[in-house]
Amino acid sequence: MSFKDASVQEIDQVMQEAWKAFQQYRKTTLKQRADLMRTIGTEMEAIGDELIRVVMEETHLPEARVKNERARTIFQLTSYAAACEAGHWLEARIDTAVPDKGDPDIRKMQVPLGPVVVFGASNFPFAYSTAGGDTASALAAGCPVVVKAHPAHARTSELVAKAIFRAVEKCGLPKGVFGHVHGASFETGKALVTHPHTRAVGFTGSYGGGKALFDWANQRKTPIPVFAEMGSINPIFLLPDKLKQSAKEVAGLYAGSITLGTGQFCTNPGLIIGIDNEDLQTFIHELGDAIKKIAPGTMLHPGIAKAYGEKRKAALEQKEVETVAVSEVPAKDQQGVPTIATATALAFFNNPLLHQEVFGPYSLIIRCADKAELLTVAEHLEGQLTSTLMATEKDMKDHAGLVDHVQDICGRFILNGVPTGVRVALSMQHGGPFPATTDSRFTSVGADGIKRWVRPLSFQNWADNLLPDALKNSNPLSIWRMVNDKLTDNAIA
């Protein structure tokens, strides 16, 4: 089955409906929004096995992974619904009048931006797609959502969209709260981002795609925010004391992380950096041995498999790059072959191709001559979603300059762990300095993601009965508020 690209006229109609729905949806209570989010989860689950089957057909992902991702997506919907109701994201601030000083009563809260356009990711057909984190957090904020289905799993997107339509109807909300369009062309994307009723954009995908949306959004008559997650090589720094203690264990841990989900995670560790010595050689040797035994996996779609094959080939063909290990299990069509290569820091400095992400089960180990070179490699890195130190406390002290620098280039800083596996929690920062994302100040995972779709509005000198509930003296929502510079969940006397 294939779907026709939405025409400019169809996109205009969808955005008009979203705008119309916004006028009602922005006034819904937090409970109404949370109910919608939970109902979407229920409706998704109600599709049952058909949904799992279609995703597996479209993405080649194994059943367990697909079921886990569905569960995660429903958890996102329900946990962001709880965060929506708790109302911390409203950031209510109240300063009561001080007549002696002529200071008026001012009360501020976050209000929704308006219709949000979401471009889903090919590698997460549920969690970062039609009913994924962007959609869930925008609905919590009070924004209608228009999803452009990812062409690589368009049927899955249709099924999930229908679940959302049913939920919107069951909750008695205007139809335009959710819109769904197809489109494989840049033109569809451009029409969505440049539509006057579009107020913000969420995107997960390639640098080329995300940067194009960002530029279109900034060139509008009225620029709008674009939250694009665009890729990351997630550097791992192997510090010497740690490696001396446990080179083998670290190698085992990373063999798993590099090949998890056939390397198709945005947090896949694509670059491993260490000081060249006997312990690093042990690590390389052990990692290579493990990689040889790991079977290739079928990649999400032919485009991704082709890109992996080409980028991997280009990397391995660089004269400074030495192949360490390639999976010895025979590969079928469209499969990604686990691969480890290595190069010196000097080669890394001189060859920008070695800085590029090879999306799939591939990792490049950089061998540094000394501590200074290790820091210089870090200084050559662009913004990342994550960075990881494998380090003892002694290493942390010995490499304080590196620790400082690495903080500057990532959104999540991991100590003695792996970057794959993104916990859905308020403390999660999934987003990092450009070019990992277009805006390092926001996260796309965790309830803080709601903040992407709102802006503050102050009400000055409003009568209490005319104010939104979040700002009324009686605190009818029982939320935490800053009242005259003090945090409280009390009513105002």
Place this chain on the structure above:
Amino acid sequence: MSFKDASVQEIDQVMQEAWKAFQQYRKTTLKQRADLMRTIGTEMEAIGDELIRVVMEETHLPEARVKNERARTIFQLTSYAAACEAGHWLEARIDTAVPDKGDPDIRKMQVPLGPVVVFGASNFPFAYSTAGGDTASALAAGCPVVVKAHPAHARTSELVAKAIFRAVEKCGLPKGVFGHVHGASFETGKALVTHPHTRAVGFTGSYGGGKALFDWANQRKTPIPVFAEMGSINPIFLLPDKLKQSAKEVAGLYAGSITLGTGQFCTNPGLIIGIDNEDLQTFIHELGDAIKKIAPGTMLHPGIAKAYGEKRKAALEQKEVETVAVSEVPAKDQQGVPTIATATALAFFNNPLLHQEVFGPYSLIIRCADKAELLTVAEHLEGQLTSTLMATEKDMKDHAGLVDHVQDICGRFILNGVPTGVRVALSMQHGGPFPATTDSRFTSVGADGIKRWVRPLSFQNWADNLLPDALKNSNPLSIWRMVNDKLTDNAIA
């Protein structure tokens, strides 16, 4: 006295020093930052009368206003210092490990972006300039600041910069925590915004200037955020029931607001909209009478006086525009003459020139045929810092559609008051939808302004003793934190 524009080499040196200082300054405690901010206030005050005299010479502002603005600026420094120490802006979030589910310990807090470049405003030589709100909030966040002095008050800026330098030295901080350069050309601005070590920009001024900075920042290899406040006509909607009750009082209130500070406030009410009837005519008549008696005031500098003269003339020359009243007090050179004009809504729809800000003591009254036209005028307005309703509760009900729409186009929504007068408080939103500012999601007044200069960073699986104080189990800063989705200022057991 005149100052030479900084060369590209000088700018590079200042930014290099800022970057170097950032490596130390980011690690300072909240108390150290707050001490610096308070010391800047003390040092500014210590300059004494010389500072007041120089400002008055450069800006022609009256002494009382200058002294008030100095007091306000010191209040900003000390109140943001208190907010810095209270630490709510750190947004500390902790989710402890759940080993059964394989969930690692993750802790998130806001960290400083890096060196911030500030372009001060000509109309606030203290409060929005060298030691103004942008500088104070960036220092609170842990960011070094480089100020480009406004050429219209370069000597004032020099004096204040020296006070900051002394404060930095007294606090034992690296010199590069603050930098100060001169420059009247676009080239200076461009060199500052495009320097690789610049991580964010604050600006208050014209649309042309702010938009240029925004575009340069977005076209960088690594785009950076620009917080530019660029102007606003601050519409006032006079609703019929309110006007029936108190047309005279409203006119008196607005005669004062329109001419306050010779109309040189970004929150000056430049557009007043009402339904044409006897009450509106009473309002126009009364406002005109009051305006005739208000003396012209000397404007900040010849450039502003010239621009006011030209824009006022262009507006009054439009054939659809009728002059209501002009101050009858003779005007001296470089003075802004209080002026009120009027036009129909139809004229407003057809002539985009009538939508433009005339920076100075000028306001245009739009006469609508009916309620529908009133809403249509609102729909023709671009983003604003403030919008105001003069309305009774009956008006609010009768014009619910207008109330909804106006929320969408402003950052601060005032009921039965005037937009001039910006309370420095946490609840203040000073910022609005484009083109009022480049980013409606942040404020330039109030301690929430600190949030412009930070981004979240998650620490995963870090040992307690290696974490920043804000995230340690014992909560040594005694700040409020979200711990496992609950707000608390307790330590973690």
